[in-house]
Amino acid sequence: MKKNKTRFDNVTAYTMLIPIVVPLTIFVVIPFVYALYVSFYDWSFYQESQFVGWRNFINVLNDPLFMKAIVTGLKFALFVVPAQMILAFLFAHVIRSMGTRLSGFVKTSIYIPTIISGIVASVIFVFIFDYNAGLANVLVNMFGVENQAWLADVKTALPSIALPAIWLGFGITTLIMLAGLLDIPESYYEAADLEGAGSWTKMIHITIPLLKNVVLFLLITGFTGAIQQFELPLVMTGGGPLDETTTPNLYIFNHFRNDVLVGHSIASALLLFLVLGSISAIIFKVLNSEKAVDG
Amino acid sequence: MQAYRGKVLTGILAAVLMFTLVLSGCGNSGTNEGNTGNTGNQGSTNEPANDGNAGEKPAEKVTIEFWANKFEDTTDAWFKKWTDEFNKSQDQVQVKLTIVPGDAWAQKLKAAQAAGKAPDIMTMSYSGIAPAAKTGQIKPLNDLMDPTVFDDLYDNVKEFVTVDGQFYAYPKLVEPSAVLYYRKDLFEAAGLDPAKPPVTWAEFIEYGKKLTQKGIFGASIAQTAPDLGWSSWGLQHNAAGHLPITDDWSKADVMNDGYKQLLTFYKTLYQDGIMPKQQLSAYADAAPFGQGKLAMTVSGSWAMGLFRNDYKNMLDKIGVAPMPSIDGDQTKPTSTLGGWTLVVDGKSKQPEAAGQYIQYLLAGDPAIMIDFFKTSQFSKFSPRKSVDDAMNQDEAASADEWRKLIAEKVIPYAKAEPAYPWDVSIAFATAIESAMKGEDVTKALEKAEKTINDYIAKSKLAGTNPQ
Structure with a gap:
């Protein structure tokens, strides 16, 4: 009797998995395996593809621009993710202390940038960074500084495209952070109050440790998302000046667009996959996530 | 952020997938294509229109x-x-x-x-x-x-x-890639003869300096590597008589005085503030000139269409001339077609x-x-x-005077666009841009030479020029 039931459970379980496993296989697993396969070829759509062994990968790894693009992606992520997390952490506290009505309004407002497309945001910020009459230059002019070439100067280009990225992701990060904060039982803070702990001590010993899983999630999605940023440099700088803002995905896109054969693009995409996987693994390792000990 | 993550990868994967599906579907077609030419399903949607005709063969x-x-x-x-x-x-x-x-x-x-x-x-x-x-x-x-x-x-x-x-x-x-557009009224105001646009690079720089004033830049030309990549082909011919690679594509050919002067030309325009430090628009888009923000601009012949359609009130102030050349010889190429x-x-x-x-x-x-x-x-x-x-x-x-000028003074001397891969063009363009951003001209060219030679070796380019 018991055996039958188990079998029945398994059938139900597998049936319920089908809707996700089948599309995943078709749209992710098979293409991925096929991409691996063609990355070893000079893949042409019109002629016999030629086996080239590791050459595509070697070419990508020997391309200084690919390495530079990875570093650019990392730098970009370091501009975006920490700033976003700190701002979101602070702002989530502000929202938590608000009344229901006001917090509802604020939550809706800060979520708006999240639903704005990256392309639209890029165009808005291109206007802001306009050399002649952009808002940014009007602001610095007020302090007596002459016009800055925000998007064309090697030093300012990457931070300038990081700004819209922070703006775009700030809302959703704050809301997730807020959900994490609200999840911490009030009784912990009450107990801490009885022990005479100040707000700093409470933050260090209660809030931050209990937010660990939320932070882990935000760090990993934030980092992998930021490294893969694509539209902002495409629209705002075209990857320039001097490739300072060529992120890995833009690099792949440029090769995909300009190369006669697609092997190089596929090899670089697979290598980027490795990089992203390693970064996620490192973050997991460093934060050493376990399920938060529940009270 | 999630929404646009990995769009390119997804695109590639989608392409791969479609390819596999087609491979499996192609097996039994293809053999009968010679029969009537359209036994497939392509023509069928257009048939109903002809169905009513009695007796006649339906014209597929x-x-x-x-x-x-x-x-x-x-x-x-x-x-x-x-x-x-x-x-x-x-x-x-x-x-x-x-x-x-x-x-x-x-x-x-x-x-x-x-x-x-x-x-x-x-x-x-x-x-x-x-x-x-x-x-x-x-x-x-x-x-x-x-x-x-x-x-x-x-x-x-x-x-x-x-x-x-x-x-x-x-x-x-x-359409020629480089034509000079200049503001006759601003020429007069600066004490220059509006009937005599600059013909050498030195004059272009000199006039540009005189024409720069608050709110109006003296000149504008391509300034980002992707734009320079194609828009400077004509000037590369102009400066050195050839492109930065040998005709058989076996070796970079960049270390010469012509290219040094070319890089210096761009560098001076940028460093002296004659052109904006950040482009007002891409090279192909001459709108800022139409809006009155520039005294001279270099763009393709298509800009004439833009001015005539969108900036009609400026037309009588605009002069059109061939792009200045390295030494004033206007029969040297300055454009590619x-x-x-x-x-x-x-x-x-x-x-x-x-x-x-x-x-x-x-x-x-x-x-x-x-x-x-x-x-x-x-x-x-x-x-x-x-x-x-x-x-x-x-x-x-x-x-049409403008048409005549370009047809007679620009097109006959213009060159064909090169057929080599974009990597070569972008390597040279990066040299120009890095010189503009302050890099030493010789060092910038040396780097381009190395990049192009590396690319030739890596992609086995030598001897593959099809033309």
Whole structure:
């Protein structure tokens, strides 16, 4: 009797998995395996593809621009993710202390940038960074500084495209952070109050440790998302000046667009996959996530 | 952020997937394509129209796909108008036109090519022809079109579409990549003679300095590597008499005085503040000049169309001249002739029908092409002698001073766009940009030389020049 039931459970379980496993296989697993396969070829759509062994990968790894693009992606992520997390952490506290009505309004407002497309945001910020009459230059002019070439100067280009990225992701990060904060039982803070702990001590010993899983999630999605940023440099700088803002995905896109054969693009995409996987693994390792000990 | 993550990867994977699906589906077709030409399912949608005719054989129209890049609205309208006319003019071929935006072009086309579903006909720029012909992506047109239509082409343009002695494309237009536009009124205000635009690079710099004032920059020219990559080809010819690679593509050829002067020219314009430190718009878009923010600008001939359509009140203040040259010799090339052609896909099942359409649209009645050049405000130029002859009879066209100047003083000296891979162009363009941003000219060129040589070795480029 018991055996039958188990079998029945398994059938139900597998049936319920089908809707996700089948599309995943078709749209992710098979293409991925096929991409691996063609990355070893000079893949042409019109002629016999030629086996080239590791050459595509070697070419990508020997391309200084690919390495530079990875570093650019990392730098970009370091501009975006920490700033976003700190701002979101602070702002989530502000929202938590608000009344229901006001917090509802604020939550809706800060979520708006999240639903704005990256392309639209890029165009808005291109206007802001306009050399002649952009808002940014009007602001610095007020302090007596002459016009800055925000998007064309090697030093300012990457931070300038990081700004819209922070703006775009700030809302959703704050809301997730807020959900994490609200999840911490009030009784912990009450107990801490009885022990005479100040707000700093409470933050260090209660809030931050209990937010660990939320932070882990935000760090990993934030980092992998930021490294893969694509539209902002495409629209705002075209990857320039001097490739300072060529992120890995833009690099792949440029090769995909300009190369006669697609092997190089596929090899670089697979290598980027490795990089992203390693970064996620490192973050997991460093934060050493376990399920938060529940009270 | 999640929404756009990995879009490119997804695109590639989607392409891969489609390819596999098609592979599995292709097995049993293909053998019967020779029978009637359209036993497939393509023609079926057009049949009902003819079903009512009693007794007669239903005339099945062959349907072919045509993808055109998104150009100016007037050009899109021209494509639609004459494709409809073609479809009405005969009962053999039905052309289905799709306008594809420029930023989606590469993804859409490559995905379709991977799936074996590329359009029968597509637009292609001159620089794309040789690589596409070499890899079998497009078919030679010699047998698909009446051979005499190629005799109508100017000799230099004929070369642009020739690979290994065969014609792979039929050209629609040529447009020089670099023309000087300047403000006559600002010239006068600065004490310069508006009838004498600069002819040397030194003069261009000198005038630019005089013309710079608060709110108006003296000059503007390409300043980002992707723009410089193609817009400086003409000036590379001008400076050194050749491009930065040997003719057999075996070695970089960049260390010479001409290129040093070229880099110094750009560097001076940038460092001295004659041009804006951050571009006001891309090189191809001359709108800031029309808006009065620049005293001189260098852009393609297409800017004339922009000024005439969008900045009519500025027209009498605008002067047009050939781009200045290194030493003032205006018979040296300063431009490349860019432009667009139509090509037939290498796997097209209906190449004859495709050829027939191209012949009708681009190589047939000159009136069709004149209609196009009129809508473009004569900012583009004909690759065909007969069209020019007919246009000279046309009052509006023959009275156009700007058209005349470019046709007589720029185009005859302009060069073809190079056929080598973009990597070579971008390497040299990066040298120009890094010089502008402060790098030493010689060091910038040395770096370009190394990058180009590395690329040649890596991609086995030596000896592959198809032209």
